[in-house]
Amino acid sequence: MDDILLEVTGLGKQYPGVKALDDVSLCLHKGEVLALFGENGAGKSTLISIIAGAQTPSEGKLTLLGNDCQFQTVLEARKHGISAVFQEFSLVPSLTVAENLFLGEEPTRFGLVNQSAIQQQAKQLLAQLGFDIPLSAKVGSLGRAHQQMVEIAKAFRHPVKLLILDEPTASLSDKETRQLFAFVERLKKEGVGILYITHRMQEIRAIADRVAVLRDGKHIGTVDAKVTAEERLIEMMAGRAIDNIYPKIAANPKEVLLAIQHVSTLSGVKDASITVRRGEVVGLAGLVGCGKSELLRAAFGIDKVTQGEVLFKGRSIKNHHPSSMWKSGFFYLPPDRRAEGLFLSFSSRSNITIPALRHDKHRSRLGGLSPRRELGTAKSLAKRVELHDRNLHKAVGLLSGGNQQKALFARGLSTDIDLYVFDEPTVGVDVGTRSALYELIRELCESGAAVVVISSDLPEVMHLSHRLYVMSHGRVVSELAGEQLTESNVLQHFFDKEEALS
Amino acid sequence: ANWFPYMVGSTEPAFSNAPPKNVSYTPLPKASKKWNVCVSFPHMKDAYWLGVDYGVTEEAKRAGVKLQLVEAGGYTNLGKQISQIEDCVAAGANAVIIGGISADGLNNLIKSVSAKKIPVIDLVNGINSPDISAKSLVSFYTMGYSTGEYLAKKHPKGTPAVKVGWFPGPAGAGWVEAAHKGFMEATKNSALKVLDPKYGDTGKEAQSKLVEDVLQANPDIKYIAGTAVTAEAAQGIVKSRNLAGKVQLLSFYITPGVYDGIKQGQIMASPADSMVIQGRIAVDQAVRLLEGKPVLKHVGPKIFVVDQKNIGKIVKDTILPPDSFSPVFNVN
Amino acid sequence: MNESTVNKPTAMPWVISGPKTLFRWGLKIGVLPIFLGLALIVFGSLSDQFLTVQNFINLLRQSVYLILVSLGQMLVLISGGFDLSVGTVLAITSVVSSMTMSYLSHQGFSPEWVIALGCLAGLVSAFVVGSLNGMGVSLFKVSPFIMTMGVQSIGFGFALYLTGGVPVSGLPSEFGDVFGFGDIFGMPAPVFICVVGAVLVWLLMERTAAGRHLHAVGGNARAAELSGIRSGRMLMMAYVLCAGLAAIAGLLLTARTGSGEANIGGTVALESIAACVIGGVSLRGGIGKTINVVLGAIFIVLVQNGMNIANIGSYLQMVVLGGLLIIAVITDQLRQKYLV
Amino acid sequence: MNESTVNKPTAMPWVISGPKTLFRWGLKIGVLPIFLGLALIVFGSLSDQFLTVQNFINLLRQSVYLILVSLGQMLVLISGGFDLSVGTVLAITSVVSSMTMSYLSHQGFSPEWVIALGCLAGLVSAFVVGSLNGMGVSLFKVSPFIMTMGVQSIGFGFALYLTGGVPVSGLPSEFGDVFGFGDIFGMPAPVFICVVGAVLVWLLMERTAAGRHLHAVGGNARAAELSGIRSGRMLMMAYVLCAGLAAIAGLLLTARTGSGEANIGGTVALESIAACVIGGVSLRGGIGKTINVVLGAIFIVLVQNGMNIANIGSYLQMVVLGGLLIIAVITDQLRQKYLV
Ligand SMILES: Nc1ncnc2c1ncn2[C@@H]1O[C@H](COP(=O)(O)OP(=O)(O)OP(=O)(O)O)[C@@H](O)[C@H]1O
Numbered sequence A: 001m002d003d004i005l006l007e008v009t010g011l012g013k014q015y016p017g018v019k020a021l022d023d024v025s026l027c028l029h030k031g032e033v034l035a036l037f038g039e040n041g042a043g044k045s046t047l048i049s050i051i052a053g054a055q056t057p058s059e060g061k062l063t064l065l066g067n068d069c070q071f072q073t074v075l076e077a078r079k080h081g082i083s084a085v086f087q088e089f090s091l092v093p094s095l096t097v098a099e100n101l102f103l104g105e106e107p108t109r110f111g112l113v114n115q116s117a118i119q120q121q122a123k124q125l126l127a128q129l130g131f132d133i134p135l136s137a138k139v140g141s142l143g144r145a146h147q148q149m150v151e152i153a154k155a156f157r158h159p160v161k162l163l164i165l166d167e168p169t170a171s172l173s174d175k176e177t178r179q180l181f182a183f184v185e186r187l188k189k190e191g192v193g194i195l196y197i198t199h200r201m202q203e204i205r206a207i208a209d210r211v212a213v214l215r216d217g218k219h220i221g222t223v224d225a226k227v228t229a230e231e232r233l234i235e236m237m238a239g240r241a242i243d244n245i246y247p248k249i250a251a252n253p254k255e256v257l258l259a260i261q262h263v264s265t266l267s268g269v270k271d272a273s274i275t276v277r278r279g280e281v282v283g284l285a286g287l288v289g290c291g292k293s294e295l296l297r298a299a300f301g302i303d304k305v306t307q308g309e310v311l312f313k314g315r316s317i318k319n320h321h322p323s324s325m326w327k328s329g330f331f332y333l334p335p336d337r338r339a340e341g342l343f344l345s346f347s348s349r350s351n352i353t354i355p356a357l358r359h360d361k362h363r364s365r366l367g368g369l370s371p372r373r374e375l376g377t378a379k380s381l382a383k384r385v386e387l388h389d390r391n392l393h394k395a396v397g398l399l400s401g402g403n404q405q406k407a408l409f410a411r412g413l414s415t416d417i418d419l420y421v422f423d424e425p426t427v428g429v430d431v432g433t434r435s436a437l438y439e440l441i442r443e444l445c446e447s448g449a450a451v452v453v454i455s456s457d458l459p460e461v462m463h464l465s466h467r468l469y470v471m472s473h474g475r476v477v478s479e480l481a482g483e484q485l486t487e488s489n490v491l492q493h494f495f496d497k498e499e500a501l502s
Numbered sequence B: 001a002n003w004f005p006y007m008v009g010s011t012e013p014a015f016s017n018a019p020p021k022n023v024s025y026t027p028l029p030k031a032s033k034k035w036n037v038c039v040s041f042p043h044m045k046d047a048y049w050l051g052v053d054y055g056v057t058e059e060a061k062r063a064g065v066k067l068q069l070v071e072a073g074g075y076t077n078l079g080k081q082i083s084q085i086e087d088c089v090a091a092g093a094n095a096v097i098i099g100g101i102s103a104d105g106l107n108n109l110i111k112s113v114s115a116k117k118i119p120v121i122d123l124v125n126g127i128n129s130p131d132i133s134a135k136s137l138v139s140f141y142t143m144g145y146s147t148g149e150y151l152a153k154k155h156p157k158g159t160p161a162v163k164v165g166w167f168p169g170p171a172g173a174g175w176v177e178a179a180h181k182g183f184m185e186a187t188k189n190s191a192l193k194v195l196d197p198k199y200g201d202t203g204k205e206a207q208s209k210l211v212e213d214v215l216q217a218n219p220d221i222k223y224i225a226g227t228a229v230t231a232e233a234a235q236g237i238v239k240s241r242n243l244a245g246k247v248q249l250l251s252f253y254i255t256p257g258v259y260d261g262i263k264q265g266q267i268m269a270s271p272a273d274s275m276v277i278q279g280r281i282a283v284d285q286a287v288r289l290l291e292g293k294p295v296l297k298h299v300g301p302k303i304f305v306v307d308q309k310n311i312g313k314i315v316k317d318t319i320l321p322p323d324s325f326s327p328v329f330n331v332n
Numbered sequence C, D: 001m002n003e004s005t006v007n008k009p010t011a012m013p014w015v016i017s018g019p020k021t022l023f024r025w026g027l028k029i030g031v032l033p034i035f036l037g038l039a040l041i042v043f044g045s046l047s048d049q050f051l052t053v054q055n056f057i058n059l060l061r062q063s064v065y066l067i068l069v070s071l072g073q074m075l076v077l078i079s080g081g082f083d084l085s086v087g088t089v090l091a092i093t094s095v096v097s098s099m100t101m102s103y104l105s106h107q108g109f110s111p112e113w114v115i116a117l118g119c120l121a122g123l124v125s126a127f128v129v130g131s132l133n134g135m136g137v138s139l140f141k142v143s144p145f146i147m148t149m150g151v152q153s154i155g156f157g158f159a160l161y162l163t164g165g166v167p168v169s170g171l172p173s174e175f176g177d178v179f180g181f182g183d184i185f186g187m188p189a190p191v192f193i194c195v196v197g198a199v200l201v202w203l204l205m206e207r208t209a210a211g212r213h214l215h216a217v218g219g220n221a222r223a224a225e226l227s228g229i230r231s232g233r234m235l236m237m238a239y240v241l242c243a244g245l246a247a248i249a250g251l252l253l254t255a256r257t258g259s260g261e262a263n264i265g266g267t268v269a270l271e272s273i274a275a276c277v278i279g280g281v282s283l284r285g286g287i288g289k290t291i292n293v294v295l296g297a298i299f300i301v302l303v304q305n306g307m308n309i310a311n312i313g314s315y316l317q318m319v320v321l322g323g324l325l326i327i328a329v330i331t332d333q334l335r336q337k338y339l340v
């Protein structure tokens, strides 16, 4: 075919210990969206990072518009019209949004950077994507969601032939996601080819034309996105069938465990009240920046509570230190695992066991810390979250996104916890893993723990939670349960400004 | 008890290297007005400069002048010394007394200072500037020389060769190089075989290391000569390696520590340059210059080697500060 | 990482006390100007010699050397590195340039040539040192600390070897007259040169792509690479420019001392880093403002100058200076907190 | 952040040449042992005095002080900080303890008591310095560099104020006889104490939760807080222990010199950091192995000792030492590369 944009033949990538890619061949046509689908660690990011010039392949070749190409740097790839949004942000926190957008290609005048040009080009860029982010804000001060938008916008600095998006919606909420999709549609019409990595079925349905499935670095096959059944895809991906990924969680609410009363915080929460009981899953939904994270971060002692009262097990825990929260059985899983969750240079083992090291079960006979017993704990926890043993000794930073998330979950199981708060629990986690994690959440809940799920992934919160609070502009605007818990209901509340829930 | 009259060597003509003539020095009884004298030291981190400090401040009190003392914090801070002297002048000093970090590095500054009709006195370290108004010093060259001379007398040419470990002090410091030159000069034609110099900071642990290693490398060494710190540090080491008596220690300038060492017979000898007197004379020279009184432009206390034989006879507080003395930076 | 720790705003009543408006205003302009102001008042009241034109010029002239070095240091710190070798650069430049000069003037060259070539020689030697650092850090990925510390030791040994620790004299007097004590447009020559240097550095960091890229390399090396920035070159640039600025300081100092000295700049490395840090430069890279660094350097020199003039005993001076550094940074921390 | 740069393995053919097996083996055990071995061979061949038992003991005794300080420094570096005040701690401990001792012995206490109380006084003063650092860094979030540098300046001023730079004499001779020159179980007392110290530090870092938490705080302070670690306390611990170890070194030095000195430890801060870095400790925190730090310290002392014994001129020594530091780190970089 003449409209083939990119052809990948026999591509392979060897990492120390891992063959991340093994003889992968694909082709991408102009004006089509090819979704890459596969488990965590399947090699999707590796594949695209080779195409985008961030990595060099161990073997195989790339053909762009009929002529071979072998990119040494990202810049080189971009010169050929290939630009990528990587899974890990490549932003400079100390620079402003505008500066980040044009980093590496600042428009200059007489050798000096042309500020005004940057400003207005940046404005255009964000406008066409429909993102609104303060241009002069330092990226480091933005929430993860906003950072993601900047990251995406960067890819459109100049005309692209081939656009690569590696889990771009991982920390976007529906509004931005829809804007992004609309834009992708436009690009398709202009004949741009798009490689799109996601773990979310509904997204594949929404924009993908074909789906290429990877497993353990091998290309299992490419199928039509519109006709292939979900189960089939999942089976190709996992190598086994997975029925309905959202488990049915039995609700038997007991005593109130966490009561947040009229809390306001510096980070923008205003007079918010929620209650969480043992044996139920409570959801928190809302647009980005609505403060749903901040509310529970405040309860956990990260952000400062300026007004109101936080009761945990009946005791006031207003502005306690996270460490005392752990001791009293409160676990918060942060949304940004790399920044706030993991010790990237440490092995997953230490990452998992770190909160539990003081526990007697890790004492050696002489009273010191026993690495052997620690490893034992790590192994058993890893099993519970289905994290493979071989990953235990790897630096966690080298694991794929999903496995990192598993390690983070495992940490929450290392000590006795009564209240689990999961903030964006499945960002960048493959379907298989997700069902496993959901399964875990079910266990926890049914064994009498209280669970809070904060998520921008609407289906997720809706299916998991028994009760759902919707937040908007830092206020809790509605509480939905049972029949009321429908997508339209929730979405409608996303945007109401006034009348806080009484 | 007054320190004067004091036997000093006066060089005529001044600033030449003619051999000094012996004269007895007597300062003015009192300054006619409260002059504002500024003194700049390389540092105030050891007993030697503490001694000089004692000299200048005591004399300032006696003569009744104001005195401010600044110190640059070490021999690698020439820039800082320059700034400090500028500050002194800015603060309205009538005369400046300098213990220079560098022999040439202050020349430009001194030119600009003396252009302001502010007399500049060269104290202890020696400065080559032509704009110096007076010098009160026994050059470290002479100190090194007389130390070497003392040894050379014991081992004239022809007698069996003996090894000497030589520890002049921190590399690159003006006074160190001067002392080094003098010591080498004096030991040139004698039976002494001086090992090449082991430079090192005048901190005790640094010097200890050097001494230990040199003793290690040259078991047959007879003498260890160097800074006061070297001599003080070496005492313990020599004892611990029970080389007491086999290895003799010398310092090329004297401090209370060295003085005690000599008294207890653990250190063999050290030339005394009476740094206290050098300080006193410098202040008196300043006053005389300011008041246009006749002044001996180039004098230094008579230098003599202190060892077990004569230590009984000398008056300690002319060559050393009293043990109770602690640094004084201002005299009003 | 400590900066990013979860911090419970430790209540500091005294900060809020005092006129609110003034306080707000203080938050805006940052602590350094305020501290400078306070210092002026305090020392001014301690000695009437302090707030004189003469001392003001005097102060500026003294600041020049630290400012220049600190600007260089800033570039390296922003790149995420460290330069402990600036002191050595000062020494080497001084020694090499003055040896060249005294040699040439013995050969009977005209002063202009002697000075020009001498300075050139000094700058070249500094360039060598700078590129050594740059290569070690960018090519061989040596920790900047060790690299520059090693080079520092090597360089100092070399400078001492050249001079044997004895000052190099015999420079053409014009050198000192012009660059040490001369005036340009009514400003002392060193001050003038320093101002030019500061403006250039400011332009580089705020107005050129290279400056941006340097920030990026320090702020997030991976991001920089992915945005097609050659971080290697950027690091090289940072270290070479740092050495270059230090070299200029070295030449000016030589002009001032009138002799080549192996033992100038003993404490300048730490002092310059201190100046940068109280000027708000982050030791983790990526953050730093030229103007604040200049202010930081001036602050340090001003305090020393003020204490000398108020004749404060030098032991006490050490205590005061150390204390002030800490307090300045603490105050800035609090400011950051109240700013949000 | 330079470490994290995307680095395409720059081919280094010469490394691979030479017997493959030896090379593999070298990769395993790391560069320091190899460098130590080489140094032994080289200096051994340069002087027959080098490879003697006496010099070996001599060498060990000399290493003690740097090792102890470096171990402390390691704790702070792992916490993501810096301690420039170790030198001051050495000085203060020496001065305070010896002043106490000489005072008490004048009061006619028995030597045991004099020594015990003297050491106590020294340790207490060190504790004060350490907690000052810790408080500044953890509570007020002052950059460790400035905090410890400020404290360093303050402390030194204080020590000089106490002594005026004059050695404090009049210590009970037993002190020196036991802790300076005495033996315990056939080992020189200082060596013995140092070994004990090293073992304890190793236990702390490898076999206790606290040690792991310290790593965590250095590795990612924010994550540490969220995993329920009180990073404030950890930092405090790091700085206090660092001061403590430095204090022990200070006491041993005092015992050795037989007098209280304000002028010891001028270079120890940088040297200890160097020892840590060539021992593989990351200046960005979170990474560091006790044993390697000990080796690093020994390496530095061994080279100095070797060069002194081989009668290498002081200037050349600076050059060699600087060069070796850099080469050691470069080689380690290459090793890292080939290890994978
Ligand atoms: N720099 C690296 N060094 C060693 N191994 C690596 C490195 N990067 C990735 N890997 C490994 O390569 C494999 C593929 O990783 P990759 O990130 O491509 O998976 P992925 O499909 O993107 O997973 P996810 O969907 O979670 O992002 C994983 O096993 C991962 O552990």
Ligand SMILES: Nc1ncnc2c1ncn2[C@@H]1O[C@H](COP(=O)(O)OP(=O)(O)OP(=O)(O)O)[C@@H](O)[C@H]1O
Pocket: A140, A141, A142, A143, A144, A145, A146, A171, A172, A173, A267, A268, A286, A287, A288, A289, A290, A291, A292, A293, A294, A335, A424, A455, A456
């Ligand atoms: N570290 C931070 N520093 C400053 N502002 C932040 C930080 N994190 C988040 N914010 C801001 O706080 C608001 C809430 O953050 P966040 O984006 O997490 O919203 P959210 O309610 O958690 O939604 P989501 O969970 O979907 O991100 C946003 O405006 C965000 O920009």
Ligand SMILES: [Mg+2]
Pocket: A044, A045, A046, A087, A166, A400, A401
């Ligand atoms: Mg991926």
Ligand SMILES: [Mg+2]
Pocket: A292, A293, A294, A335, A423, A424
């Ligand atoms: Mg959130």
